Amino acid sequence: MLVNEFSPLPIGGAETQAERLSTYLAAHNWNVWVITRRAKGLAKNEQRNGFHIIRPATWGIGKLKTITFLISAFITLFQMRRHYQILHAHLAFGPALLAVCLGRLLGKKVIVKLGGSNAIGDIQVSLNTWRGRLRIAAIRHWADVVIALTEVMQNEALEVGISSQQIKLMNNGIDANLYRFNQKTKHDAKVNLKVQNDITIIFIGRLDPVKSLKTAIDALKLSIATVPNIKLFIIGDGPERPNLEVQVQQHKLEAKVIFTGNQTNIKPYLQAADIFILPSITEGISNALLEAMASGIACIASPVGGNNEVLDHGKFGYMPPVGDAKAWSDAFTELSKNHDMREKLGVTARNRVLSTYDFNVVGNGYIELYRTLIDKSHHS
Secondary structure: OEOOOOOOOOOOHHHHHHHHHHHHHHHOOOOOEEEOOOOOOOOOEEEEOOEEEEOOOOOOOHHHHHHHHHHHHHHHHHHOOOOOOEEEEEOOOHHHHHHHHHHHHHOOEEEEEOOOOHHHOHHHHHOOOHHHHHHHHHHHHHOOEEEEOOHHHHHHHHHOOOOOOOEEEOOOOEOHHHHOOOHHHHHHHHHHOOOOOOEEEEEEOOOOHHHOHHHHHHHHHHHOOOOOOEEEEEEEOOOOHHHHHHHHHHOOOOOOEEEEEOOOOOHHHHHHOOEEEEOOOOOOOOHHHHHHHHOOOEEEEOOOHHHHHHOHHHOOOEOOOOOOHHHHHHHHHHHHHOHHHHHHHHHHHHHHHHHHHEHHHHHHHHHHHHHHHHHHHHHO
16 A cells, blocks of 8 residues: 555545555455655554554655655565555555556556545646646556546546546445444433534534535524524634634624534544534545444535435435535524434435445455456466
C-alpha cells in the first residue's frame, strides 16, 4: 500500500479506507506493508493490526519533502522487491506515479485507487499542472487497474483516456459490527450529551466550504419555528469554522448548534443521533455517511457523487438539492416530527450497509481482485 499520509496523523477518507483494507487483509493471512511519509515522533517501522508500516526518511518542506519521500520509498520498495507482488496506490498523486513506474520496472501489478471527483477530485486536480498531467499519462499507460468509487469517477477516468478495461468500480467499506447500537445505548448517550428531550442532528467531517454547512445552519433556523427542540452537533474542524460560528451568532442559534471540534471517539454522538446530515457540494463515498447508516440513523444527504449511489437516489435517505435551505429545512422538519419514518430509514440504511458496504463484502472483493492480478502475473 502506498499512501502519502497514514494514522496516527490526521487523515481523510482515502487513508481511513487504506487502514481498514490493510487490517482486513492481514486478518485473512495476506502480507501487507504500508509505505507512507515519516513524521516527527513516529517510528520508521511499526506493526499494527497484523500489517507493517514503513516510513522512509524525508527531508525539507513542500515539494522537496515530496520528492525525498518518493526517492526513499523507491529505494525501500526496490530492496523489498522479492517480498510483494502488487503495488496498491491510494489516490492518484505522488505515490501513484511511484507505483506505476516501479511496476513497469519490476514487473509488479499496479492498482491506483481514485478518491474523489469533480473540482477537488484526483483527476481534475491533476489536470491543473504539468506534473499532474504526467501522472495521469503514466497511470493511463502503466496501471493494471484504476479503481473508481462512483460512476462520476469512472467517467472522469474515461475522459482522460484510461480504458474501460482498466477501470473497476469498487465500494468503500466499513465494519458494520462496530456500529451496532440499541435503544438502551441511545438513551444513555442522549442523557450524557444532555439532549434526551431533543431531536439530535449530527454532521461529522472537515469544516470546509465544500461541505456546505452554511445551508444546514440556514435550514435549522427555518425549522426551529416548527420544531423548537432541534440541536445540531457539528463534529470536526477546519477552515470554515470561524465563518460558521459567525453565522450561528447572526441567527442567534448558539444554544442550538454545538461545535465539538475533532473527536477521537465519535460513537457517543452516533449513538445519540436521530438524524445525520451531509449537505456537501461534492462527495465521494463518505465514511461518515456509511458510519451513520451502519448506526441505524436516518440520513439526509445532497444528491451528489457517491451520496447518490450509497442512498440509491433517495431510496435509503432524504436527498434535498444542494444549497436549498428551504428544502433542507423541510427535510429536517419532516424527519424530526416523524419518529416512525426515522426508525424505518435507520433500519433500511443499516441493511443497505450490511449488504453492500460491510467490509466482509468489500474486503472479499479486493481479495478476488488481487488473486486475479496474481494469476495473470503467474501466467505471463
